[in-house]
Amino acid sequence: MGNRVTREDFEWVYTEQPHTQRRKEILAKYPEIKTLMGPDPHLKWIVSGMVFMQLLACYLVKDLSWKWIFFWAYAFGGCINHSLTLAIHDISHNVAFGNKQARWNRWFAVFANLPIGIPYSASFKKYHIDHHRYLGGDSLDVDIPTDFEGWFFCTPLRKLLWLFLQPLFYSLRPLYVNPKAITRMEILNALVQFSIDLIIYYLWGLKPVIYLIAGTILCLGFHPISGHFIAEHYMFLKGYETYSYYGPLNWLTFNVGYHMEHHDFPSIPGCRLPMVKKIAAEYYDNLPHHQSWIRVLWDFVFDDTLGPYSRVKRLCKLAKES
Numbered sequence: 001m002g003n004r005v006t007r008e009d010f011e012w013v014y015t016e017q018p019h020t021q022r023r024k025e026i027l028a029k030y031p032e033i034k035t036l037m038g039p040d041p042h043l044k045w046i047v048s049g050m051v052f053m054q055l056l057a058c059y060l061v062k063d064l065s066w067k068w069i070f071f072w073a074y075a076f077g078g079c080i081n082h083s084l085t086l087a088i089h090d091i092s093h094n095v096a097f098g099n100k101q102a103r104w105n106r107w108f109a110v111f112a113n114l115p116i117g118i119p120y121s122a123s124f125k126k127y128h129i130d131h132h133r134y135l136g137g138d139s140l141d142v143d144i145p146t147d148f149e150g151w152f153f154c155t156p157l158r159k160l161l162w163l164f165l166q167p168l169f170y171s172l173r174p175l176y177v178n179p180k181a182i183t184r185m186e187i188l189n190a191l192v193q194f195s196i197d198l199i200i201y202y203l204w205g206l207k208p209v210i211y212l213i214a215g216t217i218l219c220l221g222f223h224p225i226s227g228h229f230i231a232e233h234y235m236f237l238k239g240y241e242t243y244s245y246y247g248p249l250n251w252l253t254f255n256v257g258y259h260m261e262h263h264d265f266p267s268i269p270g271c272r273l274p275m276v277k278k279i280a281a282e283y284y285d286n287l288p289h290h291q292s293w294i295r296v297l298w299d300f301v302f303d304d305t306l307g308p309y310s311r312v313k314r315l316c317k318l319a320k321e322s
Contacts, residue, residue, distance in 0.1 A: 011235055011238070013314050036272040046087075082223070086253045115212055125185075127180075144177075153307060153308050228293055231296045243259060
């Protein structure tokens with residue numbers, strides 16, 4: 001089903017990531033962008049509504065047949081859970097309660113994690129910092145696929161399988177590429193999560209628990225929303241390592257599509273990233289961007305020049321911890 005992709009290694013570069021310099025230039029020209037930094041006062045209410053919506057769904061699906069459990073998990077619950085993972089992404093940047101309330105942000109991320117069914121938020125926070133600090137960094141940015149992934153998932157059929165298995169690779173890759181000691185917050189995250197899973201099982205049986213976990217796995221795998229995983233940093237054009245998407249699915253994903261803007265200004269919440277693009281339009285309008293996450297997935301699978309190797313890699317020095 002197609003030929004092996006022509007790329008046989010990552011795109012190695014020997015320059016710093018572009019976001020650092022662009023951030024300096026934009027702030028020098030438009031210092032008012034600093035006023036966009038800080039917490040999003042609406043985020044906690046939106047996320048809380050999504051969590052309680054999923055708890056209500058658990059009650060509503062408890063007597064459904066298994067085929068309808070999986071249908072609603074993919075068509076509805078998984079979309080909410082995927083959206084919650086992106087809320088957790090925003091919360092990891094302290095935009096729910098601000099930098100001065102870091103602990104509140106950590107615990108609110110644990111709360112947002114509850115419908116996902118699997119402990120995720122604390123581990124994500126631990127590694128996501130490195131993704132921003134060492135974008136493309138060899139053995140530091142665990143968002144980069146392994147050499148095995150690049151070598152093996154190189155035909156349309158294998159790349160399609162890789163997209164289905166994305167949740168597995170995203171969860172296991174850090175343990176292989178850049179293992180870190182388990183933190184106290186990760187243990188607490190797991191204890192809270194599994195306690196809620198058990199309470200749901202005790203109240204309404206196994207089907208609601210499967211509904212939550214299956215929705216997470218299915219919608220973080222091969223699903224239109226999952227196009228953002230590929231769209232963000234896979235090199236569709238040589239020389240460009242980060243791409244934005246300005247389409248309607250941003251309404252469901254806390255504007256994660258504004259990804260160039262996010263990496264330029266990670267402390268600005270997703271709800272205000274369109275304002276960054278509007279203020280500094282000349283810095284973004286002429287950069288390549290995606291029109292459709294579904295088209296991204298299609299091109300990734302069927303374009304022989306695209307695959308897990310289509311990533312920029314660089315050698316990074318470890319920053320000194322303050």
